[in-house]
Amino acid sequence: MxxxxxxxxxxxxxxxxxxxxxxxxxxxxxxxxxxxxxxxxxxxxxxxxxxxxxxxxxxxxxxxxxxxxxxxxxxxxxxxxxxxxxxxxxxxxxGHGLWMLGPALLEYGTEQQKLEHLPKIARGEIRWCQGYSEPGSGSDLASLRCKAEDKGDHYLLNGQKSWTSDGDKADWIFCLVRTNDEGRKQEGITFLLFDMETPGITVRPVPLITGESHFCDTFLDNVEVPKDQVVGDVGKGWSVAKALLVHERTMMADIEKNMPKPKFSVDDYAKNYLSTDENGRLQDGLIRDRLAQHMIRDEAIKLTQRRAFEEGMAGDFDMRVATIFKYIGTEEKTNKDTLITDILGMAGAGWDTDNFSEDEQTKTHEWMSNKALTIAGGSSEVQLNVISKRALGLPEI
Ligand SMILES: Cc1cc2nc3c(=O)[nH]c(=O)nc-3n(C[C@H](O)[C@H](O)[C@H](O)COP(=O)(O)OP(=O)(O)OC[C@H]3O[C@@H](n4cnc5c(N)ncnc54)[C@H](O)[C@@H]3O)c2cc1C
Structure with a gap:
């Protein structure tokens, strides 16, 4: 054997x-x-x-x-x-620790940082959040302004981070800050780790359309962070940030595999909610067509992901595929959610009432909240820009 x-x-x-x-x-x-x-x-x-x-x-x-x-x-x-x-x-x-920070630390962290943080991530002792976006610095992330002043043995942070997912539930944050204003905007960005309990941090959850409060505004007011909590070189945090985004986009492209499994497949919904003819075929030709298109695209994405994974295992991983998969994976996921909502009809508008099953209410929530997948980790439009430039070599307009 x-x-x-x-x-x-x-x-x-x-x-x-x-x-x-x-x-x-x-x-x-x-x-x-x-x-x-x-x-x-x-x-x-x-x-x-x-x-x-x-x-x-x-x-x-x-x-x-x-x-x-x-x-x-x-x-x-x-x-x-x-x-x-x-x-x-x-x-x-x-979570963010396993999916994003861990792989980035393996590549850029010092041995001391790896020994300090990786076991706590693997044992689920510390939950991490991501402090990248700021008001006015989302797609154009490199324009971020959150300031880190050099105070000898530590940095003094002032500024605001926005869209911090689960910032109110996290214990630590990985954060991009500006340590230098000169040169290209990508230069002078530093990647820092710090405890969310550090004095000077205020976290405010932002209520969403779903009724949940997934995002937070995070305010940094004279927050002191020791210098040994810098990952990578000072002023070179953009490289660490980009490497981490590759892991984030890879995870998001395959979001269904990385999240709890859904109870029913899209064809289960079609069978349960729509009428069929005497041969068991869906009577609604339009939905039948959309369902078939979705199943073909879904299978094609899975097979292409498997091929890229095998190539990666053979040492031939092309970083650009993460962007391509992030784009097609999240677009197809929202396409599927819309299809399920259309199949459910009125039942797809379930909202905290006795008239809808728990699953119908969940589907309504998912349809609304999963639209965000095409924005989080870099919007679809921005992914298309990256693909056209980096993967296809097309000129910038
Ligand atoms: C579910 C979710 C979770 C998130 N979690 C976090 C988190 O934990 N931490 C964090 O730091 N951030 C987080 N974000 C923020 C996310 O990274 C930003 O929303 C994203 O980068 C887009 O930035 P923005 O919202 O500022 O939109 P903007 O950059 O203002 O873009 C607005 C619109 O303009 C389009 N656009 C912008 N620039 C271009 C361009 N050059 N070409 C074509 N179109 C363009 C965009 O596609 C978009 O449609 C999260 C977002 C979502 C939706």
Whole structure:
């Protein structure tokens, strides 16, 4: 028996023996495990599953053991992922630390920073948020003005960050600040890490159309950050920021895989909510056509992602594909949400009332909130600009 065959057998046996039955069911967004000091587990099984996976190092399977991972090879990690998918096991932990900061720290962090932060991310002890955008600096991120003054052993921060997702729930923030005003705007940006409890930070949640409050405005007023919390070189934070965005866009392109699994597929909705003819075909030809188009595009995206993943594993990863996948993945996701809403008809307008099922209400919320996916991490228009310039080599207009 080869090592990988044995690894697969042992992995399957372990998952079957240890993953609680309730952790193999589809989950709602509110059941996602984000970790952190303020986090409350949605159930005892979620906590048990999380603890068991943390002990195995399987929350971050490919990270080295000293960083809280399991040190799996890419082939072993692939087997683990596939088996978890096959058995329907939930992700034991999700969030900015695992998806974005961790991979960026592995590339740019000092050994001390890796040892300090990666194990806490893998063990879900610290929840992270992202302090990139500012009022007037979203798409044009490099124009950011949040100021960091050099005060010898520390920086003194003043300014405002906007759209900070879950800033009120996070323990630490990775943040872009301006340490220098001279030269190109990309120069003089520094990548900093700091505790959200540091004096001078005020976080204000922003209420949204969905009724939730996912974003925050984050105000920095004379916030002191020690200099050893700079990641990468001072004034070279733009490189770290861009590397992290590649991980963010890769995660967002494959958002469905990275988030709790939906209860029903789009064709389940069509079968349950629309009438069919005597051969079981959907009677509405327009919806039938849109459904077929969606399924073809969805399959094509998945296959292309798999090809890019395999190429990446073979050491041939092209950073530009993250932008392409971010664009097509999030556009197709919102296209799918609109299709489901149209299939549901009036039931797709469910809003906190006894007249709609829980799932119908969830779908209405998702249809509204998932539109944001084509904006977060860089809007679709900006991705198209990047693709035209970097991937296709077209001239700028
Ligand atoms: C769900 C969600 C979560 C987010 N979470 C975070 C977070 O945690 N931390 C954080 O720092 N930020 C976060 N953001 C902010 C996000 O990065 C910005 O919204 C995004 O970069 C766009 O910036 P903006 O909102 O300022 O829009 P603007 O830059 O003002 O753009 C407005 C419109 O103009 C278009 N546009 C702008 N420039 C161009 C151009 N050159 N060519 C063509 N069209 C253009 C855009 O596509 C958009 O349609 C989040 C956003 C969303 C929606």
């Amino acid at each position: 080869t090592d990988l065959t044995q690894f697969k057998r042992e992995t399957t046996e372990w998952l079957e023996a240890n993953c609680p039955a309730s952790m193999r069911k589809t989950q709602t967004r509110s059941e996602g495990v984000f970790g952190g000091k303020k986090f409350t587990f949605p159930s005892d099984d979620a906590k048990l599953w999380f603890d068991l996976m943390v002990d195995k190092g399987w929350t971050a399977p490919q990270w080295a053991k000293e960083y809280g991972g399991a040190g799996l090879s890419s082939d072993e990690a692939k087997i683990l992922n596939k088996e978890m998918d096959r058995l329907g096991c939930r992700k034991p932990l999700i």
